[in-house]
Amino acid sequence: MTDSLRPVDPDRRKGRAALSRDCGRFERFAKVDEADGWDIPEELPAIRTEVRDETPRSVINYVRSPDLPFDRTLNPYRGCEHGCIYCFARPTHAYLGLSPGLDFETKLIARPDAPEVLARELRAKKYSVAPLAIGTNTDPYQPIERDRGIMRRCLEVLQAFNHPVAIVTKGALIERDLDILAGMAERGLVRVGVSVTSLDADLSRKMEPRAPSPKRRLQMIERLTGAGVPVRVMAAPLVPALSDPELEAILTAGRDAGADAASWIMLRLPLEVAPLWQEWLAEHYPDRANRILNHLRDMHGGELYSAQWNKRMRGQGVYAELIAQRFHTAVRRLGLAIETPALRCDLFQPPLRVGDQMSLF
Numbered sequence: 001m002t003d004s005l006r007p008v009d010p011d012r013r014k015g016r017a018a019l020s021r022d023c024g025r026f027e028r029f030a031k032v033d034e035a036d037g038w039d040i041p042e043e044l045p046a047i048r049t050e051v052r053d054e055t056p057r058s059v060i061n062y063v064r065s066p067d068l069p070f071d072r073t074l075n076p077y078r079g080c081e082h083g084c085i086y087c088f089a090r091p092t093h094a095y096l097g098l099s100p101g102l103d104f105e106t107k108l109i110a111r112p113d114a115p116e117v118l119a120r121e122l123r124a125k126k127y128s129v130a131p132l133a134i135g136t137n138t139d140p141y142q143p144i145e146r147d148r149g150i151m152r153r154c155l156e157v158l159q160a161f162n163h164p165v166a167i168v169t170k171g172a173l174i175e176r177d178l179d180i181l182a183g184m185a186e187r188g189l190v191r192v193g194v195s196v197t198s199l200d201a202d203l204s205r206k207m208e209p210r211a212p213s214p215k216r217r218l219q220m221i222e223r224l225t226g227a228g229v230p231v232r233v234m235a236a237p238l239v240p241a242l243s244d245p246e247l248e249a250i251l252t253a254g255r256d257a258g259a260d261a262a263s264w265i266m267l268r269l270p271l272e273v274a275p276l277w278q279e280w281l282a283e284h285y286p287d288r289a290n291r292i293l294n295h296l297r298d299m300h301g302g303e304l305y306s307a308q309w310n311k312r313m314r315g316q317g318v319y320a321e322l323i324a325q326r327f328h329t330a331v332r333r334l335g336l337a338i339e340t341p342a343l344r345c346d347l348f349q350p351p352l353r354v355g356d357q358m359s360l361f
Helices: 088-098 103-108 116-121 148-159 172-186 200-209 216-226 245-255 271-284 290-297 318-334
Strands: 048-051 070-073 105-112 132-134 166-170 190-195 231-238 261-266
Touching: 048 148, 103 105, 116 148, 132 148, 148 166, 148 172, 166 172, 172 190, 172 216, 190 216, 200 216, 200 271, 216 231, 216 245, 231 245, 245 261, 245 318, 261 318, 271 290, 290 318
Parallel strands: 048 105, 070 132, 132 166, 166 190, 190 231, 231 261
Antiparallel strands: none
């Protein structure tokens, strides 16, 4: 742990997963709380969520990764109030000059113009339709969506264009949008992935302090599938020697709730996430920290993480292979799919605007 990674007073970070707010890798100077020299007791306020607006020039982000099943994403927000300590997106806050630690879950960026920019990009003559992934970086149904409604307006755009979309979320607020999702599902335009990291409510609250409980996420699966929306239960991320013993139970609970497909991803600790995770382990699970970290090193050639294509999501070695075998055995027994039918792209059609001439054919 570096000198700048000093834990913030627990009373100031209640309901947060990160313990510190170390600066990102691009900053020349570290921000450290220090006494001012006056021997006067001072009570510091709790760290509150702050939201700033950003006006994006584009919102469709194209990715070229051979181990991802999509080539484009959209993020209505930067940062995520769910505060999952393991979130691999935390290092993206460093690009904003903010801490991947507490800043990532308390200093959020909203993109209120995203729906209008999305519609403009979908109308471009050069645009070629393919499924759009939302929620792969930060959760579109995190708490601030309740007031901002940016994700819902993006969905309305995609619905109007008959554009396929794959959504990943932990947020129960997705149920608000069932009126849109159900109609898109009927046309084969949507699939949802619900991440269930653990069925242990106590562990979940420590790792994902502001995300819905495991029980609530299973209710989400029930309500989505009950409305005809296909759902994949995602055992992600699996933490070796902490949550991976629950793999079969998670898949079973997801199947019983209505999920028709499943996937898993191993814990990933890129860049600033590794020290944040180690700090969290030292506070919550010091008795098994070394065991967890050693398993990760065994899966990544002696390092806590390796970003190699086709290996970063699952790791390699005996332990990773054992989990993969357990997963495949469980999905066969439960009748869950791994591969699912492709979302439809043939229905894509920009809607007419006022003044547009209708086609004769």
